[in-house]
Amino acid sequence: MRRLLLLPLLLWCSLLFASEDSAYRFTQADILFLSRFSLDALPPPPAAPDNAVAEDPRAAALGHRLFFDARLSANGRVSCASCHQPQKYFTDGLPRSLGLKMTRRNAPTVLGASHSPWLFWDGRKDSLWSQALGPLLDPGEHGLDGAAVARVIHRHYRSEYRQLFGDSGDLDRLARAGRRLSDARRAARDRVLSRVGKVIMAYERRLQLRPARFDRFVAQLHRDSGDREALAALMSEEELAGMRLFVGRGNCASCHNGPLFTNYEFHNIGAPEPDVARVDLGRYAGVAALEEDAFTCLSRWSDAGQGDCAEMRFLKRQGPELVGAFKTPTLRNIAQTAPYMQAGQLATLEQVLAHYNAPTPPYYDREQHPSRPHFDILPLGLSDEQLGQVIAFLGTLTSPLPEDDPLWGEPEGL
Template sequence: MCLAALVRIAPGLAGDGADAGDPWTKGERAVLSTMHLRQLPSPSPDPSNAVADVPAAAALGKRLFSDARLSRNGAVSCATCHVPERQFQDGLAVGRGIGDGRRRTMPVAATAHSPFLFWDGRKDSQWSQALGPLEDGVEHGGNRLQLARVALAHYRREYESLFGRPPELPSWPADASPLGSEREKQAWSSLAPAQRDAINRVFANLGKAIAAYERTVAYGESRFDRYVEAVLAGDREGRRMLSAQEIKGLRLFLGKAQCATCHNGPLLTDQAFHNTGVPPGARRLPDPGRAAATAGVLADEFNCLGRYSDAPPEHCRELRFMAAGGPDLAGAFKTSGLRNVALRAPYMHGGQLATLDAVMAHYMRSPAAAVGHSELSAEEGGHAGHLRIRLTETEAGDVVAFLGSLSGPIVERPVGARPAEPVR
């Protein structure tokens, strides 16, 4: 049975095991157990990245992650927007590199569990995702040949130990890229196919090393996890880990507020894309979201099926069977995981909502979508899996209070470390 269905039936299971000292029925405890962080398995192997779980690659990737030399102005690194001390994000409405972006910076932790990356899912692996900002004109603003030169100038020994002998680049143009300025594009076109392929391979390998590091970045347990563990163990003292208001909010989260329809599992996300009628940011045009991204991920030379992937085609199931069209994709964005959400304001894909109270007000209002059709809007027919969300202000505040219990530490786990034993 899927979790969403289990959530819907759980409130009707009163009398199946609850007692005066335990506010949860047997069915509700079953739902809670699926949300505990220990139910999250180790990240699945990434067949497209042969060094995904190699400690030396993670060590190199960590250095690359913080290296501002991998940018046009020498001032922007991955850590500029994904600040380790700030939940691996930046606290801004939209990301800011050498210029201002148009979407919110997404957190890095636990992205190894996500089949598609970015708000619109335009990349299908961590390593491919890492490449995008390096060449993006408002993020790092680098060009492919320049990035390869910098990496080999400063990390040649580490690179060779992982990927073998790299190409020699001195006689090639100073800058060249298929995505850069007109001058850089012309320089790229002037290179022989074998030269372009050699540069692309170095570029891809940079992403693979960064991804190996990002696979180690994970969430630590929160008060909510300790509360669930106490509920399942029958530990009355441990159940004091959450306040009465937070427990009310959790019950609403699972039931009346319908949050768990999409925010479920140990990471509190279904990893899917939904249109919930979030308005465009100030002075911005409506964002097509997932609908505009599927063609790009299929055509991406750095996707799982591309020549720089280490995976045989049969191991690229997510990409091969990806939904690539349909009205549901218009204006749809990835469901954010809710771990540490109270520490990551502002919210939504463009930082449109400043607080969690504003987020709750948005869902209760359920406005029509600026593009596509909202799954929540009664005026647009809604979605088969949702009823209109009707909460009092007090109840909305209870849900916000519960969300605060999901905060825990960000940890860097050793490569290949196994998670703790699942709770029962």
């Protein structure tokens, strides 16, 4: 199972924390509990039976180049890295991203995305390879059609493509095709598209986070939980108070749990509606898109076997809890990846915590919503000091930028 169900432990551990006299005193049970949130507990990305080249280093090398190549856009100026900038932890710092046009939603980080069974805020894609195709084919983002993507690959990457997939016949056929495609050429186009997505996925699966201060603190607890000086050098008393609130009274960890601080699930927290004239149905619309998608784990372009694709085979298709629900984002590097929520409605962590502390119920328009949205949170009732402590703790989740990792930079020759 990819999801971590930690609520019973949270309640138990919060009681242990509350009984301690010293900010830097932790029982072995506390240390074991905190270890579940450490990057050391993060397993490798789950197997990807729908992508036969997911672990191929040649695919990752090609995907790395495609990720940064602005030739994969209608105006030659938009790449995946335009909205997923390494120096901003693969976000762009904008409320809504700017491709050929302004997008509807904020660009989530791709760091850790290989661990999630659903991609995008509404989960309308079930794999990283399918997700990569969404922006390429979106008229407002990269603005290409499938044949245009194939022509870029034919012109600039034909040799790498042939070495990886054994032939370049699809590329050659599409390079000679006009605007109207035969059935055979449409199949060739979609095969090329799926392979383009799969190599980008192979690259993204290799992006790794460096340990943040929180991770180093947990590691120090394992080495010597009694060395107060070493512990204090890593996290302050204010940050530790915020950590205890995070896993205890604040109940943040009921959704933001595990090494990536997310349960990968969908919730309606009543975030302000960006456009009341065009409400965002979130997961409800994402499920509808999944059922129409030609590039899912169950599609002909997937490499999965008959017994794979459990998420799609058991997809939850209806219920008020889907309406206006959005995927729980990772909190890794959250202090450096403002603004927040699905359309960047909240500019600061102070605004985010204020919303959780005294939330407004979800906007409801009976003309636009299929049912009244389910509301998933309760007021926290924390003091201003306590809210500041939680924000201080979130700052300990920032990883250093890996300046020596070539995968975090533009490849040579572009």
